[in-house]
Amino acid sequence: MWCCFSIFFAVVASAAIAVKIYVKLTTKWNNSYTSLVGKTGIVTGANNGIGFYTALDFAKRGGRVILACRNRDRAEDAVRRIIKATGNKNVLYKLVDFASLQSVRDFAADINKNEERIDILVNNAGLMVGTEDYTKDGIQTVLHVNHISPFLLTHLLIDKLKKSAPSRIVNVSSSVANNATLSAKNIDKINSISHKFFNFAMYSDSKLCNILFTTELAKRLAETGVTVNALHPGVIYTNFLNSTSGILKDIFSFVIKYFFLTSEEGAQTQIYLSVSNDVANVSGGFFDKCKQIEIYQTAQDPDLAAKVWEKSEEYAKLSNNEKIPYF
Ligand SMILES: NC(=O)c1ccc[n+]([C@@H]2O[C@H](COP(=O)([O-])OP(=O)(O)OC[C@H]3O[C@@H](n4cnc5c(N)ncnc54)[C@H](OP(=O)(O)O)[C@@H]3O)[C@@H](O)[C@H]2O)c1
Numbered sequence: 001m002w003c004c005f006s007i008f009f010a011v012v013a014s015a016a017i018a019v020k021i022y023v024k025l026t027t028k029w030n031n032s033y034t035s036l037v038g039k040t041g042i043v044t045g046a047n048n049g050i051g052f053y054t055a056l057d058f059a060k061r062g063g064r065v066i067l068a069c070r071n072r073d074r075a076e077d078a079v080r081r082i083i084k085a086t087g088n089k090n091v092l093y094k095l096v097d098f099a100s101l102q103s104v105r106d107f108a109a110d111i112n113k114n115e116e117r118i119d120i121l122v123n124n125a126g127l128m129v130g131t132e133d134y135t136k137d138g139i140q141t142v143l144h145v146n147h148i149s150p151f152l153l154t155h156l157l158i159d160k161l162k163k164s165a166p167s168r169i170v171n172v173s174s175s176v177a178n179n180a181t182l183s184a185k186n187i188d189k190i191n192s193i194s195h196k197f198f199n200f201a202m203y204s205d206s207k208l209c210n211i212l213f214t215t216e217l218a219k220r221l222a223e224t225g226v227t228v229n230a231l232h233p234g235v236i237y238t239n240f241l242n243s244t245s246g247i248l249k250d251i252f253s254f255v256i257k258y259f260f261l262t263s264e265e266g267a268q269t270q271i272y273l274s275v276s277n278d279v280a281n282v283s284g285g286f287f288d289k290c291k292q293i294e295i296y297q298t299a300q301d302p303d304l305a306a307k308v309w310e311k312s313e314e315y316a317k318l319s320n321n322e323k324i325p326y327f
Helices: 002-026 049-060 072-086 101-114 141-163 175-179 187-191 197-220 239-243 247-259 268-275 302-315
Strands: 040-044 064-069 091-095 120-123 167-172 226-232 286-288 291-293
Touching (some): 040 049, 040 141, 049 064, 049 072, 091 101, 120 141, 120 268, 141 302, 226 268
Parallel strands (some): 040 120, 120 167
16 A cells, blocks of 8 residues: 555656756746937836746846836835846836726826836736726626736827837736637627636637737737737736636645746747747737747637727727728
């Protein structure tokens, strides 16, 4: 009995160590030395996780860095830590709640009025499960925070991004988009609620929308000097699972914490897309481990992309002159 248990334990431990070694060996680090002196980067959801390490990296490069966060205390703490670590005092936060269309509009108006330029916009803020099913704008919370708000924010900042060109938009998606079930045929379910398995279906659909938004936006921004790319950052131990609960959360948290990426490692692909010269002229691409990969089948349907765009314009309540036409 003890012998069987020991063998089982040895096999599990060896497999776990093998996974850890594989993850560490295949982690890619952005190795670009690009300076951001004189440039401004906005990182949403930057008080924590991979957004924090992205903002920290921009600050190390000498840029003006704006952390777009919803909680004043957490934002202040993040700014303090970045300034302490880098000595760059040109780091600040502005409050924005991505679960509110009005809050995104107020944030964008502030940026448009007070900032001379935007060189990099990293749409990073996201969550897996909302505390409420629908926001007060009537949009399913996960879809609202993960897709509709970045969609709206990008539209409201696009003129400034164009004036600052060459400039970059980076959309943080996920490999779970590969499992999304949203399609051109069932587009009407885009704002419906599913409570299956940690609401994974809703989360996957929202991350698919990030990729569809990216590929469609790239076509509309052709020749403007503004590039847009999306990425999967990896599986990372962050606060991300805090919005879930139950035994599965504990199991996932344990496995991810000990066997997958740290936040700093997980931030590398979005830093690469934000600063590397390798991708200065790449737009509409999807990246993983600092490398362009083929866009998932689920995100390759132009009919779905057009329908998601149309629905997103509707939910974001864009006026005609705020819409981004084809070039
Ligand atoms: N972790 C992973 O394994 C993984 C894998 C694939 C993709 N991603 C993506 O990576 C991105 C960053 O996630 P993370 O892993 O770094 O998680 P995280 O540590 O939880 O960071 C998420 C950030 O988004 C912010 N946020 C959430 N709701 C918001 C709202 N309503 N308004 C404004 N900000 C809001 C959070 O603010 P608070 O601190 O105030 O909550 C936090 O700063 C997300 O888009 C996620 O989908 C993560």
